[in-house]
Amino acid sequence: MSTTPDPAASSPASPLGAARPAPKTGSRAGARTLAVTSGKGGVGKTFVTANLAAALALRGQRVLVLDADLGLANLDVVLNLHPKLTLHDVFTEKATLDQAILPAPGGFSVLLAGSGMVEYSRLTPEVRDKLLHIVEMVRPRFDWILFDTGAGISDVVLFSISMAADVLVVATPEPTSLTDAYATIKVLATQQDRREVGLLVNQANRVGEGKLICGQLQQVLQRFVGARPGQSFKLELLGEVKNDLTVRQAVLKRQLVLEHYPGSDAAQAIKALANKLLG
Numbered sequence: 001m002s003t004t005p006d007p008a009a010s011s012p013a014s015p016l017g018a019a020r021p022a023p024k025t026g027s028r029a030g031a032r033t034l035a036v037t038s039g040k041g042g043v044g045k046t047f048v049t050a051n052l053a054a055a056l057a058l059r060g061q062r063v064l065v066l067d068a069d070l071g072l073a074n075l076d077v078v079l080n081l082h083p084k085l086t087l088h089d090v091f092t093e094k095a096t097l098d099q100a101i102l103p104a105p106g107g108f109s110v111l112l113a114g115s116g117m118v119e120y121s122r123l124t125p126e127v128r129d130k131l132l133h134i135v136e137m138v139r140p141r142f143d144w145i146l147f148d149t150g151a152g153i154s155d156v157v158l159f160s161i162s163m164a165a166d167v168l169v170v171a172t173p174e175p176t177s178l179t180d181a182y183a184t185i186k187v188l189a190t191q192q193d194r195r196e197v198g199l200l201v202n203q204a205n206r207v208g209e210g211k212l213i214c215g216q217l218q219q220v221l222q223r224f225v226g227a228r229p230g231q232s233f234k235l236e237l238l239g240e241v242k243n244d245l246t247v248r249q250a251v252l253k254r255q256l257v258l259e260h261y262p263g264s265d266a267a268q269a270i271k272a273l274a275n276k277l278l279g
């Protein structure tokens, strides 16, 4: 978490929380901010973000999911929402934030990017200021803001991650996903001075695969980041979700696994992630 105390933001027992510079959103009391990212696309960021939001809401948390995938937003598709108002309308002052924050199935709120945001997929000073302003405005009203970022390490993706105090990297056991996760974490350590990042291994083939992968990544990262004097790096395994048919079924039906397959392995794993984050 940030070096600046943020009393409403975290319980001391909850994971992550390594010292790092204050997030750009400042230290005003309010929501804990968590960016969900991955490097490689299509590994499950949106599935994890939406279902984690529902799991946190089940625990009584006020949660906002911000669709930070400005170029190729699809949170609305996964949640089967057909928003009339999106971030685009807030950016162009056609709508207020209150009008654009919508209730989602699962008991949380969303601020959707929709397809109209493609023109903002390049990071300009205007986009930076608008995003920062929006996050500042919503922070006092929620317990959690989850950023569902786009794939890759473009400047928009890195900027949306920089607005969050904590980061959850989603990776699958595939070598391409692991390589991209490693590259992303390395950039976060060097460019954003992060010393602690959370990892969720998605589509795991067997129990314990997450721990194994986390250990391997941690070793390489420590060698790279720890090579600098007085510095260490911690990759913390926050969850492992098995390759689970119910996830595909839920996505096809545009439903939340947590709501429609609450007994599934995937739903249980996401609930465990929420519990871990809440400490």
Ligand SMILES: Nc1ncnc2c1ncn2[C@@H]1O[C@H](COP(=O)(O)OP(=O)(O)OP(=O)(O)O)[C@@H](O)[C@H]1O
Residues within 6 Å of the ligand: 038, 040, 041, 042, 043, 044, 045, 046, 047, 048, 069, 149, 150, 151, 202, 203, 204, 241, 242, 243, 244, 245, 247, 248, 251, 266
């Ligand atoms: N644990 C899982 N088990 C089975 N299938 C999964 C699992 N997690 C994700 N998937 C499948 O992967 C697909 C992609 O997931 P999702 O859209 O969440 O990825 P993403 O990382 O957000 O993609 P993008 O980078 O395009 O934003 C889903 O539609 C689903 O079918």
Ligand SMILES: [Mg+2]
Residues within 6 Å of the ligand: 045, 046, 047, 069, 074, 148, 149
């Ligand atoms: Mg996505």
